[in-house]
Amino acid sequence: MPRFLYVVVVALVGWGGMGEGAARAQAPIDLRVTDAPLTAVLEEVRVQTNLELVYAERLVQGRTTSCSYTGDDRDAALMCALEGTGVQAERVRRGQYVLVSKSNQEIGAEASPRTSLKGYVLDAETGERLPGAHVYLTQLKAGATTNQDGYFVLSGLPPEDYAVRISYLGYRSADTTLTAGAGPVRISLAATSIQSEGVVVEAGSTRLDDSERRPGMSSVALNRLDQLPSFGEPDLFRALQWTPGIRKSGGVSGGLSVRGGNPDQNLYLLDGAPVYHPWHAFSLISTFQTQTLRSTDLYRGTFPAKHGGRLSAILDAQMKDGSRRAPKAVVGLSVLSGRFRIESPLTNSTSFMVSGRRSYLDKLVGRQHPVTGEDGRRDTLRTGYYFFDTSAKLTHRFGPNHRFSLSYYHGRDDLDLRLPFDLSLDFSSWLRPADLLFEVSQNWDNRVVSGQHRYLVGDDVFVTTTGYYSGYRAQEASFVQPTTTASLTSDYRVQLSDAGVRVQAAYHHSVSHELTGGLEVSSLQFESTLESDLQRSSRTATQRVQESRVSAAKVVGYLQDTWTPTPRWTVESGVRASYFSGGNYVHAAPRLSVQHVVHPRWLVVEGSGGLHVQYLQRLRDRYSLAYDLVSSRWVPASDRVRPAIGGQVGLGTYTQLRPGWTLEVDAYARENRHTLVPTDALQEKEGIDGPGIEIGALLGQYVTGAERAVGLELSTLYEHGSWRGRLVVSTGRTIVRAPARSGLRWRPSGLDVPVSVRSTLGWEGEHWQATAAAELRSGYPVTTPEARYQLGDPTATRSTTYLHRPQVHNGRLPPYFRVDLTVGYQFRVLSANWTATVDVFNVINRDNILDQTYRPTETGVNINRQRGLPILPLVELEMDL
Template sequence: MKYPFSALLAAFIFLFSFESIQAQNQSQLQGIVLDRENSLPLPGASVFWENDISSGVVSGLDGTFSISLQELPAVLKVSFVGYETSTREITEKDLGKQIRFFLSPEELSLEEVLIQELRPDENLRSLETGKNRVPIQTIKNIPALFGEVDLFRSLQLLPGVQTAGEGTTGLFVRGGSADQNLVQIDGAPVYNPSHFFGFFSVFNPDALSEVEMYKGNMPASFGGRLSSLIDVSLREGNNSKIHGEGGIGTISSRLTLDGPLFSENSTFVISGRRTYADVFLGLSSDEDIRNNKLNFHDLSGKAVFRVGDRDRISVSSYQGRDFLGLDDQFGLGWSNWVSSAQWSRNINAQAFFDLEAYHSRYYYSLEFEDPENGFDWGSRLSQSGLKGTWSQIRDEVQTYWGFHSQFYHFAPIDLIPVPGASFDGISTNPKNGLLNNIFAGASVELNSKLSLEGGLRWGFYNQLGSGVEYVYDGGIPGPDVEVLDSVRYDRLENIQFYQGLEPRVAFRYLINDQFSIKAAYNRNFQYVQIASNSSAGLPIDRWILADKYVSPIRSDQVSLGFFKNFQENKWELSIEGYYKTLDGIIDLRNGAQVLFTDNVETEILSGEGWSYGTEFLLRKNTGKTTGWLAYTWSRAWRKIEGISQGQAYNPRFDRPHDVTLVLNHEFSPKWSAGVTFVYTTGQAVTFPIGTYESDNQQLPLFSPFRNEDRFPDYHRMDASITWKNDNKGKKWRGSWNFSIYNLYGRKNPFAYEFREIYNDDIAFNPGDGDPITSSRQGIIMTYLFTFLPSITYNFQF
């Protein structure tokens, strides 16, 4: 069975029938709690009947609630800290629709109101392991490189998350490579979530409402990647007035506007960001520098429409582009364009339906102007998807089920030489894939101490035409293996089929009100991955789909965690351990070249991998001083025949020890400060073990064993101070942020170069004609930043 469409159709008929049955349930009253000034939802509001306070409920993250009906008419009350209580008489005419409660802020409230989306002990009571929520305000308070607040750099400060090196935003989660992270905006995947070769991520914090990161117990409704899910949501606008915020920084500026669109039932948000590094280049007196180009930009938008009391439709889009040009001789550019649409329907007080459609496109190109060796090279890949999810909440049981279909299209890679070039052009064949998934899951609270969660995801993958598959002598591809034949497939013709079951299970046992134990098991399959020589990730890395010679990767992960809160949930302590295995993991042969070949399978070897570790996190959530201390001990291993003589080796991102400290302190309503400290073991690398002579040149000699050496340990401290002006009665509110990256000027190595050094001067160029008095092999270390101050002005109106 290659296409389970009949099973899917039968399931959908059943589900829609079930939906109709559930719609008849009118035993619940449903509503939503909103802020009267900006129409934003108020999570955690108390909703109760006046004559029966014990029957109260709390509004969810989106402000919605459902409460059991009383004998009508009856009076319903809604209260929230810092807001006036709303009282309303409910009658029969209010049934079958969503009741809206608009709460007004208390005018006499003198202290700032802190809105928490989750209950203080949620970390103890939830079933989630290996999951982190990072508030947007926390991200904005962390000292930043060039003053540019960055989501990914904030995630790197969490336990179990590591980076490739200085200045990069690539994430390596629990021993997985960067391409094993599913990064999505409003449900749509982003293939390259970075700017400036990884120095910044594509996310403008002003445009975001929520960020969730799963690195352990991933719900069955998500899949396709092995290591983590980074779920980013664009924020919604308010429906009362135009509001704006932005900032002017050292390297870029940004602006976000939101407000009502057509009526109070529709809102919009539009956000933009652009660097002006190229503006400063144009002011240089050096013509070679003045003609260079270096910039990136982001543009995102979201519109939300409330249709009646039950339906909500949202449309969002993101577009970003980078370009680097050197004196009209060299050009490198890449861009993302992501769009999605979502329809949410409240079937009744207990049943919900969500439908998502998205399209994500990633394009990158390389240009080189030279009469003999010039060329244009470009590649384009895209993913389109449709996902439907039904969910139901009844008493202590929550269930969900649905489908997720994804179509991948990797366009041909074209290398077009300039007229008169000394080499021929190259064109690869396209790759297409169709992945259909069905999933279901449930969580149940068996008693006050024990909760269970289970889920199952079943994926059916087909590599489709049009395309070409090569036939190799002996059936195994290799750089020296002869190609015997090629088989061409027509459009949408099946080439290769894979399928896999992905079970997920978790439990939580609450020992007491301040201590719980959690455990989880997850299996995931990944059908798309990167073949790259770089651990940091480059914009021109080669993405490949599962096919006849490259099978999907499978991972199995078990995790166990202990969670303890102190001093009425002011402090959180967690210790989590994990063990993960990888089957079918790929790596490149020594000296592999993957960018310009149509036979990429000849440059790849596959095998197994495993990783394990322990993560420690101590967090303080409330008070004048907040922040966390994290420590991770972890190891990552690969074992692939043909690499390192078949022995186990560490990938470059294996870093056994990782320590991060994040502190924020509020001195007064106007002044606050932040400090971060990072320490990690140096990344694994392969250094030369000697030299040999070839064509009168001394060349480095490398060991056959991979990554046996390491860079020096990495450490750095950053600091920032923020000053806010007096906001009372002012429409324009501003603040200044002064930050220092690498406070004590540590010269952390970015790269090492092994080459000939003349006259004991690393800057000496023998081509200049000056006499050479000495020559020796040497090692030259490159570092990027030492003491780096920056200033940013942020504003709201």
């Protein structure tokens, strides 16, 4: 465990202890009244004891009390004030009481029976249950979050009426009064209407403690994604890039980098099942169809104990159950793809959702194109590419306490490419028939099946059982002919299978304690095959057939306690223990987060720390030109590969400057060990015959290293009327240490970005909406040569030129700047709601440099620059029935 993590965890615990110590400090209490109104005496008790008393005004009106007490026992002073009034105090948690009436039979009894306040939060339009909704008792300053079934429970309460506020991201908040001890209530939230008795709709909260916040977690408002710039259609991953600390690892392509971490350090979950390659179109579009999702939670650096297996981030997405009220259909058409979604009830207890999407550029452009050379020779150029994905979910409710859902996802990309030109990729003379050519057929797909059963045991225990299968497959068949007599034919395939069962139980002991525990068992299979034929000359050929199979088992157990000792303090502690059969590794990863409401109007402070273990790392063959996609393989921990271990601590503040204007500031520090770093960061893929599929050959291109990162993130959101603006500023450094040409020293990571500024400004009217978004960040690090030299033999006719690059990442690319624009119009035609959207990518047409390489020549150095996309308008049309 990193040393600095020990220090911060101890500081967090000490901070909480000091806060409680301050709460226990009590000035002498002097209470002397005779036949005084109970209302006035209770107020005096509040002032002198600092106790929080919750009661209905009608309960104390008209009652009087006599009391004489001197001392420092707050509870005794309260009991003295209530003596003989027919009212008794029920302790909810430390320093907090609910006053209830004593019946004739209960006078003199110790306490009235405790009960629960429980129910479901639903979508008013579809009837679908909303997970992650906040249910907050405004007087008790206590709350709960609905689970994945939309169920909430607050236990250990006296049977009284309570003022409750219900809120959910993207929905209108609702205030109502609920009775503890009654049956489960059903509360429907919508953007314009609330279905529940005695509800007052408010535009938003003016207090910071009116909702529960979890350190490191962000919930995505899925119904607002269409207001953010996208790549032709609403996309979850592009929307996440407007979250502090998240960006693409490349300018256009590449995975998500969270706080400078590698993309393989993120775990993506869909209905509890992991998705191992969540991208289409070479990382331009995510595989998650945004409009099929019910909720999405993102954890950055700080995970609850139920999540683990990665070092940087966890994305937990849940698919929609389907409308329970009426059939619904949505059809969308963008420049890149067409899509549909249908959801409908089948019976009163059964509903379904099914969706599909496919790109159609291959249908418009065609898969084969004839080319003709100057000599009249003909050849064929192939440029076929498409992707598709399908999602489906069936949900059945066996009764009020049983619910089962079955989810399915399948997505695939397919590329068929034939370029009849030499490997120099000289486009100056464009494509022409040639004996030198490059052919590749690539395809990759994800298939996920997940079944979940949720069972409410009594009122206070919720058991969720999940069984899943996740499979990732990729194939790359290549034909490379670098000369008229040499060629390489290869067929490289990889497959990863992950099947597991998870059982989780949540026990709501009281408003102060919620215990969560679980057990997960999973089996992983890694398979690779390679068939290749290397023709070195007309008489020399080498054939190779290889096969590799690796299996591993993982067992995980976790326990977590969410403790709210007072209305202003929340402590979430837990531990996650894991066993991985590859190498027989056993690890225990503790987690701790603390939240303190310094002022209910102005300031919330959060601190967190924890350890994480990652048993899988994704590596890429950096040598062979023929292999690119499939050589990017997940490698499990083993006797040769130690699991990566990371620790992260964070400290953040949240304040509401005024209603509708919030400000968040977060600081973090993390350290990862046993991560795999390329041996030669400057290695270019120029070999024809690769090292093969053996893991040892792949590991030979990597060394074990360490990584550190520190950063500060600021995010402010302002909403007023039809306007909505956001500003995100991130500063930080990410450095790595691994053996390299410059020795064992700390150097900037390839994803190190010292400064990043992103902003959006949106306006929404009755029919029109528009959003402008801008991003400005430091350029990525680049290794710049410092000298050029030549070596040669006295008998040779020509010397060989080399570049001298003593340090890795000693330079930096120019700053990156881009402005995007989105304009949408909503209208109604043919009894359907239509939305037309125009997205303009890089509206200022800035020529951004994404990468830069250097090649020596006899007279100098050629600089090759990879540039970002120019201005690109994209159009989408969506019909909602």
